[in-house]
Amino acid sequence: MAGLELLSDQGYRLDGRKATELRKVQARTSVFAQADGSAYLEQGNTKALAVVYGPHETRGSRSKSLHDRAVINCQFSMATFSTAERKRRPHGDRKSSEMSLHLKQTFEAAVLTELYPRSQIDIYVKILQADGGNYSACVNAATLALVDAGIPMRDYVCACTAGFVEDTPLADLCHAEESGGGTSLALALLPRSGNIALLQMDARLHQDHLDALIEAAMTACKGLSKVLDDVVRQHLEEVSVLTRD
Amino acid sequence: MASVEMRLPAVHKPVSPAASQSNRDDKHLVVPGDVITSDTGFMRGHGTYMDEDRLTASVAGEVERVNKLICVRPLKTRYNGEVGDVVIGRITEVQQKRWKVETNSRLDSVLLLSSVNLPGGELRRRSAQDELAMRDYLQEGDLISAEVQSIFSDGALSLHTRSLKYGKLGQGVLVLVSPSIVKRQKTHFHNLPCGASIILGNNGYVWLYPTPGHQDEEAGGYYTSMEPVSLADREVISRLRNCLLALAAHKVLLYDTSVLYCYEASLTHQIKDILKPEIMEEIILETRQRLVEHEG
Numbered sequence: 001m002a003g004l005e006l007l008s009d010q011g012y013r014l015d016g017r018k019a020t021e022l023r024k025v026q027a028r029t030s031v032f033a034q035a036d037g038s039a040y041l042e043q044g045n046t047k048a049l050a051v052v053y054g055p056h057e058t059r060g061s062r063s064k065s066l067h068d069r070a071v072i073n074c075q076f077s078m079a080t081f082s083t084a085e086r087k088r089r090p091h092g093d094r095k096s097s098e099m100s101l102h103l104k105q106t107f108e109a110a111v112l113t114e115l116y117p118r119s120q121i122d123i124y125v126k127i128l129q130a131d132g133g134n135y136s137a138c139v140n141a142a143t144l145a146l147v148d149a150g151i152p153m154r155d156y157v158c159a160c161t162a163g164f165v166e167d168t169p170l171a172d173l174c175h176a177e178e179s180g181g182g183t184s185l186a187l188a189l190l191p192r193s194g195n196i197a198l199l200q201m202d203a204r205l206h207q208d209h210l211d212a213l214i215e216a217a218m219t220a221c222k223g224l225s226k227v228l229d230d231v232v233r234q235h236l237e238e239v240s241v242l243t244r245d
Numbered sequence: 246m247a248s249v250e251m252r253l254p255a256v257h258k259p260v261s262p263a264a265s266q267s268n269r270d271d272k273h274l275v276v277p278g279d280v281i282t283s284d285t286g287f288m289r290g291h292g293t294y295m296d297e298d299r300l301t302a303s304v305a306g307e308v309e310r311v312n313k314l315i316c317v318r319p320l321k322t323r324y325n326g327e328v329g330d331v332v333i334g335r336i337t338e339v340q341q342k343r344w345k346v347e348t349n350s351r352l353d354s355v356l357l358l359s360s361v362n363l364p365g366g367e368l369r370r371r372s373a374q375d376e377l378a379m380r381d382y383l384q385e386g387d388l389i390s391a392e393v394q395s396i397f398s399d400g401a402l403s404l405h406t407r408s409l410k411y412g413k414l415g416q417g418v419l420v421l422v423s424p425s426i427v428k429r430q431k432t433h434f435h436n437l438p439c440g441a442s443i444i445l446g447n448n449g450y451v452w453l454y455p456t457p458g459h460q461d462e463e464a465g466g467y468y469t470s471m472e473p474v475s476l477a478d479r480e481v482i483s484r485l486r487n488c489l490l491a492l493a494a495h496k497v498l499l500y501d502t503s504v505l506y507c508y509e510a511s512l513t514h515q516i517k518d519i520l521k522p523e524i525m526e527e528i529i530l531e532t533r534q535r536l537v538e539h540e541g
Binding site: 030034036037054055056057112116117118119147148149150151152153154155156190191192193229232233236237239240242243 | 272276278292294296301303304306307319320321322323337347352353399400421495496
């Protein structure tokens with residue numbers, strides 16, 4: 001029996017949200033001057049920083065470059081102070097390389113890489129504070145950074161997690177809900193077309209519930225896309241007011 | 246004991262609704278995935294793609310229409326070269342018969358051995374000896390000024406330095422700004438009356454250097470003076486650098502007049518103070534004012 005009651009009888013969650021409610025999302029783009037694009041995003045208590053360099057000549061081994069499209073290089077890392085216990089995380093441990101690979105696959109679906117043959121686009125994401133939904137915070141931050149860098153994309157990529165407790169799908173899980181032993185599904189969506197860029201679920205779930213869970217995650221992603229959209233438009237207007245002749 | 250100034254992050258000022266309202270009227274701003282038009286009578290330009298039959302934006306920026314052509318110009322991008330542009334770049338690699346140059350473009354640019362003026366100035370075929378001596382002219386890490394000669398099919402630039410004004414850069418300061426704020430002009434080399442010279446590269450690389458006394462014709466642009474630069478010259482260059490950073494932070498177009506006005510506006514302040522946000526704002530306001538008066 002799990003110690004925590006993830007969903008109260010009144011339909012409220014641990015942090016007082018309703019089942020479909022998202023955490024507060026705050027974001028800023030262009031936080032660094034020297035990078036081509038950068039963004040900082042807070043999703044509740046999860047904080048992520050994304051930096052984009054490129055497209056540029058492939059560095060390192062030349063064999064990696066592709067003659068017909070750009071290579072996307074993702075690197076995910078977590079700060080030593082990001083979790084409850086302080087822990088040094090060397091580069092290239094299994095968890096972060098898996099996350100890097102997932103990010104790479106996600107953005108290969110969205111970025112128009114065929115416009116930049118023989119180039120490379122670097123995406124570096126760092127989790128500064130981890131409170132569940134690390135993957136989704138990284139994807140959302142990286143999307144903002146890519147838009148800031150002026151790299152052509154089909155659409156935003158929005159990601160969100162969803163869980164399943166007591167026959168109710170919960171959107172945007174926090175750390176307590178994620179580690180509670182329940183199901184957690186991460187979904188990256190291109191909201192306008194409704195195409196799924198990545199879908200990941202490690203736990204067991206009855207087949208009948210899957211559709212409801214995916215539906216909840218997609219609704220959450222669409223909600224997030226509105227927030228990201230506002231951030232980008234706000235920034236766009238601020239800059240274009242400055243550059244107006 | 247030098248005192249260190251520390252400050253807390255300033256509150257992010259939102260744009261006044263009136264300004265953004267008037268902006269919304271005369272500019273068509275889009276974000277990735279926005280449908281620009283579903284009319285099929287238009288041509289697809291940069292920053293757009295066809296999603297089924299709808300012309301859709303792929304970058305965040307302003308829509309530009311030229312007759313039937315629709316482009317979206319992003320706020321910030323890497324440098325897109327055009328033939329005839331003056332660029333400043335850094336040598337990253339020495340290869341057979343060519344140098345690779347980093348020019349803030351999406352692929353490294355190429356400087357062919359056949360498109361440089363070799364010391365001596367005479368026109369001749371490039372021999373095997375020249376190939377072996379390539380590293381003596383330009384080696385990895387050197388900065389050069391050059392002109393875009395042509396653009397390869399994959400978008401890489403081919404450069405040339407076939408003029409005495411181009412070539413290796415000696416002592417000076419490099420300032421990196423966004424390529425979009427460098428104004429295109431007839432000349433990008435200026436000897437500013439304040440006592441320094443400036444090369445405004447179209448790729449957003451700006452080179453500040455002490456005004457040379459006389460050009461040594463024989464060296465063909467590969468001669469670099471190692472004479473110590475006087476303190477006065479260095480102060481002028483440092484002030485210009487901070488002025489350029491201020492202009493770039495406020496997205497003012499860079500050309501000789503704007504740089505000079507900004508320099509003159511900054512003279513009442515210490516060099517290091519130019520980078521303080523409130524002083525920067527004051528200087529830029531004065532510069533903008535003078536530029537408007539100058540135009541009108």
